[in-house]
Amino acid sequence: MTKKQATDENENPxxxxxxxxxxxxxxxxxxxxxxxxxxxxxxxxxxxxxxAKSPDSFEPDLDKAEASKRIDALRKEAGRG
Incomplete structure (x- = not known):
């Protein structure tokens, strides 16, 4: 087996x-x-x-997906995105 073949077999699909x-x-x-x-x-x-001067945007009960979406939106508002 060549080095290239070994690398190909170990690649993450x-x-x-x-x-x-x-x-x-x-x-x-x-x-x-x-x-x-x-x-x-x-x-x-x-x-x-x-x-973003939007303290009401923080809700401690969000799930992972909701938090991710809120983070993306706030990054844009705060000029980070």
């Missing part, structure tokens, strides 16, 4: 060929999207809410 379509999913399609948001999401969302 989700990243092989440079196709990002398997790696980037809409949050509404996440299998864990209905779980509570992570601590990192909560912290970032709170920071962005303050930067």
């Amino acid at each position: 989700k990243t092989a060929g440079g196709d990002a379509s398997n790696r980037i999913k809409d949050p509404s399609e996440w299998t864990t999207g209905d779980e509570p948001m992570t601590g990192a999401q909560a912290s970032y969302l709170k920071t962005l809410s303050e930067e």
Whole structure:
């Protein structure tokens, strides 16, 4: 077996060929999207809410998918996106 063959066999099929379509999913399609948001999401969302001068945007009961969507929206409002 050549080095090239060994590398090809060990490649991750989700990243092989440079196709990002398997790696980037809409949050509404996440299998864990209905779980509570992570601590990192909560912290970032709170920071962005303050930067966007929209403290009402932070809701501690959001799930992962909702938090991700809110983060994307606030990043744009805060000039980070």
